[in-house]
Amino acid sequence: MLRLSKMADYGTQVMTYMARDQAVHSASEVSAGLGIAVPTVSKILKMLVRKNLVASVMGAKGGYMLARHPAEISVAEIIDAMDGPISITECSGTTTCERESTCSTRSNWQGINHIIQDALEKVNLAGMTQPKPQVVDTSALRTRGI
Amino acid sequence: MLRLSKMADYGTQVMTYMARDQAVHSASEVSAGLGIAVPTVSKILKMLVRKNLVASVMGAKGGYMLARHPAEISVAEIIDAMDGPISITECSGTTTCERESTCSTRSNWQGINHIIQDALEKVNLAGMTQPKPQVVDTSALRTRGI
DNA sequence: CAATATAGGACTAGTTTAGTCCAAGTTAGT
DNA sequence: ACTAACTTGGACTAAACTAGTCCTATATTG
Numbered sequence: 438m439l440r441l442s443k444m445a446d447y448g449t450q451v452m453t454y455m456a457r458d459q460a461v462h463s464a465s466e467v468s469a470g471l472g473i474a475v476p477t478v479s480k481i482l483k484m485l486v487r488k489n490l491v492a493s494v495m496g497a498k499g500g501y502m503l504a505r506h507p508a509e510i511s512v513a514e515i516i517d518a519m520d521g522p523i524s525i526t527e528c529s530g531t532t533t534c535e536r537e538s539t540c541s542t543r544s545n546w547q548g549i550n551h552i553i554q555d556a557l558e559k560v561n562l563a564g565m566t567q568p569k570p571q572v573v574d575t576s577a578l579r580t581r582g583i
Numbered sequence: 584m585l586r587l588s589k590m591a592d593y594g595t596q597v598m599t600y601m602a603r604d605q606a607v608h609s610a611s612e613v614s615a616g617l618g619i620a621v622p623t624v625s626k627i628l629k630m631l632v633r634k635n636l637v638a639s640v641m642g643a644k645g646g647y648m649l650a651r652h653p654a655e656i657s658v659a660e661i662i663d664a665m666d667g668p669i670s671i672t673e674c675s676g677t678t679t680c681e682r683e684s685t686c687s688t689r690s691n692w693q694g695i696n697h698i699i700q701d702a703l704e705k706v707n708l709a710g711m712t713q714p715k716p717q718v719v720d721t722s723a724l725r726t727r728g729i
Numbered sequence: 730c731a732a733t734a735t736a737g738g739a740c741t742a743g744t745t746t747a748g749t750c751c752a753a754g755t756t757a758g759t
Numbered sequence: 760a761c762t763a764a765c766t767t768g769g770a771c772t773a774a775a776c777t778a779g780t781c782c783t784a785t786a787t788t789g
Contacts, residue, residue: 556698610734
């Protein structure tokens, strides 16, 4: 299975939860709202802060809030913050694969990666808060070779 | 990182290797050709046989060959054979998530999954053997909401 | 019948991941 | 000034998963 880590999954849940208003939410509040253990939520929020997706307010009455408008935060960014670069294969980056010469698949993987990256960038938090999904037109993928 | 398992990666390598001709290849030959250990290649080929992507010929002079034409085998099928269903989140399937009512993100994930699935289905083995990738038109994704 | 393959499954070692916990720093309110 | 509520950073552990190995049985060729 082409899978997303649980952390990235939680990350989007936490972000979606906070996207509903612009208030400051404490870790314990988010934990209660989502049914995820406090330490775990806390850890996730810390990671999101480090990537500037979430702003923190320290001290009593402190907490976390989205750093930007929900419409300006993509799912791709969240996944990237939690799991690192979105890429389906390891050889897609700068790392040189020892059998690169024989590996004709590399550039194809990069094309696939690009599609996925693009798809995830187009989905933003504002869209995630809506129950109904946007209809996706995949016909263009079909007409082109990929 | 949204990642593909190493097994799925190996799987596509093995399939791409065999796609170059219609000959029967033994596990040891594929192993030598790709630089992957024999038992591992053997295991991968067995999995591919089970999913009818590869046909096996038993006995001396036996080996494996593609069950269909390279153009009729998609990367999606290979990944599915190695890793199971392509799906980015666990809640995308039939399993009912206990907090489904509060989870408005579900349908959106399904949309994303669909895009990825579709993208991978459009890439076939024949394309993978070519060094240059097909140009991908992602503009349609941009015009639609996702 | 001997040599060469695949078939199937059990098994192990290693890595990754999820999750917990603790000590320190920061702010609000009294 | 003090205390309570909260974040920060990092260390740590337990569990799950993955990759990879190995063994025995079966089939085919010559």
